[in-house]
Amino acid sequence: MTQPVVVTHPGQIPAGLRGATVALGNMDGVHLGHRAVLAAAHAARPEAPLAVLTFEPHPREHFRPDDPPFRLTLLPAKAAALGELGAALVVALPFDAELAAMPAERFFRDVLREGLGAVHLSCGQDFAFGHRRGGDAGTLTRLAEAAGIGLTVVPPLVDGQGPISSTRIRRALQDGYPERATAMLGRPWEIRGEVVHGDKLGRVLGWPTANLWMGRYLEPARGVYAVTVVLPDGQEVKGVSNIGRRPTLGGDPQTRLETYIFDWSGDLYGQEIGIRLRHFLRADAKFDGLEALKAAIARDAADARAVLG
């Protein structure tokens, strides 16, 4: 699937992608429920280009900047995942004070109708938009009908535990169940970032680790994970990661994601890699010295190899 065109303003939409059938939502994580919203937009108007209207930053990052980070996907990964689902266009509107203050009617007219030239809309039942979330699926139904634009309101996709949602996926990851996140996402959760320099202790211990900052990503359960690693060339290889603050070494102020890649050597500094959390192995621990830590990492690596097969 080709990468979608990503724009931050309707004025930037290429002529051929105006008049799209448009799925609406934050779409953080791009999970199976989001997939259903895209599928509904496409099914209604299969001849039209498929577009997604989303917000970047996430409205919660705008309204509650001091909340702990919670993102499942940042825009490039979100756009790539939406592209996999057939989106030709992603409109990622900057969510700022102006957008937050825009009445629902004006958002509908200026952005959806005139900006995108939408021929059909789809959203989840809980979609809310416009000033103080003043527009909901009911408002959208009324506005779309008056404008002669089709609308599909998609009921929540459920599994055995209830509706699939970004919130449930976050909770599964915070509780140490990456497999549950994988099931709801339809693919493993991946953290992408640039490899940064650490304390260069890894190679002394015999376990060099490529380090990423968690940044705006949700912090999952701290501890050790069996992972797969997407290298800069796109190759996917196996490894073992620690997500934590290294209590054995005095503790860090920020959480890092450190990954030892199996049967691999090379230089990754400054390059972007993706870490896909597969299985949680154990909680982060404070060891009594470096020898004990080394022994624990050796056991972790063996456990990860075993569970990854």
Ligand SMILES: Cc1cc2nc3c(=O)[nH]c(=O)nc-3n(C[C@H](O)[C@H](O)[C@H](O)COP(=O)(O)O)c2cc1C
């Ligand atoms: C599989 C694995 C498990 C780890 N588990 C812990 C742990 O439980 N507690 C801890 O303090 N550090 C743990 N570490 C982190 C090491 O302290 C870290 O890799 C080492 O300090 C190297 O840091 P550097 O990359 O900055 O050189 C773990 C590392 C790996 C690779």
Ligand SMILES: Nc1ncnc2c1ncn2[C@@H]1O[C@H](COP(=O)(O)OP(=O)(O)O)[C@@H](O)[C@H]1O
């Ligand atoms: N098998 C490997 N797994 C992870 N990183 C590796 C591996 N082999 C070499 N490297 C390189 O070594 C670096 C990590 O070495 P390390 O001594 O832990 O330094 P740092 O403290 O800067 O992370 C990685 O960023 C990467 O460039």
